Amino acid sequence: MPETTIQIFDTTLRDGEQVPGCKLNTKQKLVIAEKLDELGVDIIEAGFPVSSPGDFESVVEISKIVKNATVCGLTRANENDIKVAAEALKLARTPRIHTGIGTSESHITHKFKSTQEKILERAYEAVKYAKSFVEDVEFYAEDAGRTDNEYLARVCEAAIKAGATVLNIPDTTGYCLPNEYGAKIKYLKENVKGIEKAILSCHCHNDLGLATANSIEGVINGARQIECTINGIGERAGNTALEEVVMILKQHPYLNFNTNINTSMLYGMSQLVSDSMGIYTQPNKAIVGSNAFAHSSGIHQDGVIKNRETYEIIDPKDVGVTESAIVLTARSGRAALAYRAKNIGYNLTKLQLDEIYSNFLDLADTKKEVNDNDIHQIIEKSKVYKEIISA
Incomplete structure (x- = not known):
């Protein structure tokens, strides 16, 4: 894929579905997944297979019907999660396992009651185990936005050494300012040994309304994948909106980036997700809101x-x-x-x-x-x- 092409990783069916009251059944997920494939997204995160039998089934069925996109399953950094995800992705033409662990001091101390060195080991082992099932392994450093850059670089190096092909740098709490997030991506691009073997990915949340701006800054500073959802739906205040980042890259040609998205499908895709999930899209929503034009x-x-x-x-x-x-x-x-x-x-x-x-x-x-x-x-x-x- 050309260096100027930004891969679009759609997580509407995983992170987007975490909105309270927006549970989709397998049939609805299949309809959306098929349309996402037509839309031209590069990766579809189909679900979190170990979380429930329904999610496992959805990932299996989506794997069967997706013709072009990579199908991805989320896991935590443990063997059972990874094994279950690998099983769910068996029928995918191009499978990806997305595994990872929290890396900020807050997560290490309070969530895991662990140490930096032990988290480093768990990250390495998780990627290595996932690599035994699939070639394409994405590693996420949860709460990377609040993780010390030097330590984050060490974690990324360990993940690459274990075989990670993509490094997801989430601003999990939506706290970073655009210049801070861009600087973090730039630091990793310049200081992680072996970074040329992996793609840096932006996964930004919208708690302060900065998800789209942060993702664009990430791309400007070296990221080549954006993780996003249709209409920006997702946990709490939501995720980066797919339609926003895609149209920003299209409308600003001097940035010299493009995507594989068929933008003429964006409004219809927005309506489909809104109707399926029962989520009202605000009229002034950029690109797809009823008042946008x-x-x-x-x-x-x-x-x-x-x-x-x-x-x-x-x-x-x-x-x-x-x-x-x-x-x-x-x-x-x-x-x-x-x-x-x-x-x-x-x-x-x-x-x-x-x-x-x-x-x-x-x-x-x-x-x-x-x-x-x-x-x-x-x-x-x-x-x-x-x-x-x-x-």
Whole structure:
């Protein structure tokens, strides 16, 4: 894969499904996995096989149907987890085991009641055991965002020595600032012996709203894989949003990175995940929110009608949205009213528009949004109606 191609690791079916109340059954997971494969993601993290019989079954069934993407199963750093994951991935064309352990002082002291040296040994042994089942092994250093860089580099070296092909550097608590996370990736790129044998991966959480920014900084500083979810769903405040990082890389060509994602499928993919999981996507969500390409301010509407690029940096069609929306409200101007009237068959002159616009504002002040039926009624009740339809 070219150095400029960023691999997209989708964990919607694993980390994304950890949202309370969003449990998917195997049939739903298969539908989403098949669409993710069509979308062009490079890796699908299908689940955590040892966690439940249902998750094990889902990973098995997803392994059977995925044609292009690598299918990945998550484990903790113990032999039983890894053995169960290997069994679940048996039928995958390209399997990957994702194993790891917490590396921050907080995790080592409070979670594991262990020492740095013992964690180092467990990391090495976990990767080595996973390597006995599959060639492609990804190691995660949980809470890497709060892990001392020098120690993190030692853990990464041990994982590479044991055979890791990917090093996942999670900002598990979403605490890092973009420059801090980027600097961490840069440090590892420059100080880990054997780093050329492995891909550095970003796995960022959104607790402070920085997941997307951190992932992009990671890529700029040497990471070549981004771990993300559709709509940014996930534990607590969520994960890096797939649609956001993909479109950032596409819209900023000077970064010189690309992905294998078919971006015209993004909106449909967002809707599928939202409907399947029963999670409401906020209207102002970047790229896929219902208002992402909607304009209600008169100044913005006038600009977009004259030239879409005045207020839109993305062509809606690029992400699977049919067209921009001109939403009529009390803030809309004459240009927007004329545009919407024309769409339903009325070509208004300037004088006719002036007559109708005052009536439009009276109605708009009483409603959140003026629809096409309202426009018909406003025009039909106007003094210039006969003049308009006889034109």
